[in-house]
Amino acid sequence: MTRRVRLIVFAAAAAAVGVLLVVTVVGMPPFGNAFHPYRDVAVAAAIAHQTANVVSGVNYDLRAFDTLGEETILLGSVVGAAVLLRPGREERERTEVPEDEPPLQAVRLVGYLLLPVTLVLGLDVVAHGHLTPGGGFQGGVVLGTGLHLLYLAGGFRALERLRAVPPFEVGEAVGTAAFVAVGIAGLAVTGSFLANVLPLGTFGSMPSSGIVPLLNVAVGMEVASGVILLLAHFLDQALRVERR
């Protein structure tokens, strides 16, 4: 289609779909209403399992299988990005990356100061995922991106000294495998995949909500490694890969 024809066809189709969407949402229960049957049972179930952060209770207990699928998507995407960004046959990876311009002193200072703070924050978000907003995914992203303060403060070489790729590949696989292993433990102990096998503890205290913190740690490990690997593949592709 030419551009013009495409936009005309699009306008007609989008108008029809727009009508469909409008009549659909007009029939839906209004915004802010109190009809939430799944919520009612989910909150009760999460509290029964001593999980103060009910969102984590849904993600890592009631619907933990969704999260397993989600972590597998992350694993598949990271592996996929590694495959798609690998050097082609007519390309190669440079071993030496040219030193880029040193960053501003202020950036270096702030970067190196914030690096430990960010990493501690990330660990905190992972560890308290069953109590406060956050969890394995959020904390993992903080950890994975936080490490790249090194890149801002010290350049690619500084980053590379602390971030060899292979350990993170292992970390990613082990994190995902640990999730499945917790599931199999549930199967072995109670007969149900991903069923709780740990003491539930006291509501709102650090050791509570059974396997939720364990799965948070597994996911945090996987996500942090996955984010680091994703960024590593893109950085390598930009800075290292060159034509033969």
Place this chain on the structure above:
Amino acid sequence: MSILHVYAYLVAGWLLLGGAFGIARSRNLIHAVVCLSIAQSGTYVLLIAIGYQSGASPPVFGGSTPPDVAAHSAVVDPVVQAMTLTDVVVAATVTALLLALAVQVAKRHGTLDPDELTSLRG
């Protein structure tokens, strides 16, 4: 029923169609991938809006809340929030994959303009 009862839902639909429009008229594949993310953000808005209840608090109880009090307080729907979190992960990872593909398209074809990519026809 007032417009406010459906406003958030309409925003979600607007984002979905707006993202599609962006892809349809895109002249750059990176732009198209970002438009796809916009379309997906429509689903975040929809899910979160569906779970909202007027006057309810977040579904995260502080350490000092006793469980029996927690069980009786009105909270917004945690299920849609969990779904949105899953959705966010899907978005981030799929976007990364598509951008990786866009990098390779730019390398192999020397262009990111969909109008100039003519090697798959008929």
Place this chain on the structure above:
Amino acid sequence: MALSVPVAVLAPLAIGAPILGACLLLTVGRRVPRRLVDGTAVAVAALVLALDVLLLVRSAGDPAGHLATWIGGWGPGSPALGIALVADPFAAGAAVIAAALTVAALVYTWHYLDSAEAHFHALLLLFLAGMTGFVLSGDLFDMFVFFELMGAVAYALTGFRVEEPTSVQGALAFGVVNSFGAYVTLTGIGVLYAQTGQLGLAPLAVALQGRPPGAVVVGGFVLVVTGFCVKAALVPFHFWLDDAHAVAPTPVCVLFSGIMVELGLYGVFRVTTVVFGPVLPHADLQRTFLVLGTLTALLGAVLCFLQRHLKRLLAYSTIAHVGLFTIAFGTLDPAGTAGAALYVAGHAATKSALFLVAGSILDRYGSVDEIDLHGAGRRARVLPWLMLLGGFALAGLPPFGSGLGKAVSEEAVAEAGAPWAPALFVLVSAVTGAAVLRAACRIYFGLGSRPDKDTAPLDTKGSEEAEVKGLLKRVPATMLGPLVVLLAGGLVLGVLPGVPQAFAEAADHFLDRAGYLASAFGTAAAPAAPSPASGWTTSGVVLGLVSSALAALLALAALYRDRLPGPSAVGRRIGDAVVARLRGLHSGHIGDYITWLLVGVALLGALVGLPLLAG
């Protein structure tokens, strides 16, 4: 003893095992020899196959036909708290096909040049996990998650050969279109959740039943099935398929055409029968599927016959067959459903074998272009006959399983109110079979006048790089073996006496909504009333022979076109213009594809919604 393993073990392990296998390969894959990587991956896929077969035997042997298990022990119960995995013979059977094809693809991969440090094997295992999770899940949002897993891994596998410019372009179009479709599905899930507060298929079905078919139900249905229709490549959602299949590595094509596309249909018809069946009028749904299926079958057949790029030709043939499956499933009655399922199984074997033939041609002769390869394979001894056999199986030759599926389907559709359907089935299967026969005759037998290479300069040519290092001198056993086994499997399906009965029972269970709900709520259900099984009939055999003969004639006509009396100048000009139009629509342009996707949503909405408005 193995038969007593509970579904609570089988189903989660069938999904978890390939994930663990992929993790293992990612951890040690780069440090161990290639053969060990190959062996481990095949072993894991074979384990999943064994689990799936057990699941199939268990569910088919169960009087109610459905076995459910609740992840985390959060069930059964209403309101539903957690996620149920539900295995019925169709779900388990689809998982069996997925695992078997994965084994075949992995064995074929033995000679694959570049595994990218075992990453290719890991991706195939994750793809298997996604497909298995999708079919076993009894929860709409969980289906979306595994649908996305299938998608994300599939994009990476499609673009695997990053040096090929078309490969990365096709993968990107695939990714954008499929992801957008998935987000439309998620929007639909949100709409249904707002209305019912449920995500499980069974609780959703209960919450919706008895409601008038209002705007929300219609909107929810249209939005939810959109993503599945994209995966199933129904016209006009199909544009990504031919691009992706043409450029993906051969073992990946096997999985795409053999099962992934059909899983889209599984999604459509699972939610239709369980959730929407009693709410939306059956006649409207049947008409919708008949219209979409007919469009898909015709367009796929025409474009299949026009291709010279072998993998693209097979891709369009898959589109054509998906159209036929849709028509048969769309009857929503036991006979049509059984026929469609048989057809899907037979097609999976045949089409996968044909893709492996195409892959071996690529690795042996360095191209998949039918015209460039004219006479290139004159010395080959086994493959020419296998390819001819595959072409006839695709056309529905008795006693192949695809022929049996076609025979049962066309009879059921004719009885369900479309008396012209057998003609369509014969025509479409003959045309797609003819395209394969024509290509086989050109490449292996050098038949037909040597065509001018530049007759159609705008066509997608089949020049590709071989997938192995240097061209093969002969086709190795690891490539030939899976091919022969698959073709033989397609044959066995058609001649084994118990097959029609088994598929009829499976179809009864698939349509037994009450049984599905009962298992998902953990209550007892009365077994569904059995419907009669139909196997080979005289008319089925005759129609199968007719379409095979027609395929042979069409292939010969195409080979010796220049010796036939041509159509009148006017006729030729009109024909050329129509063909050029149809081809022009398949532009490889993501803007076009997204536009057509929205046209498809509008079409679905009109087909389902307008009759309700009028009524």
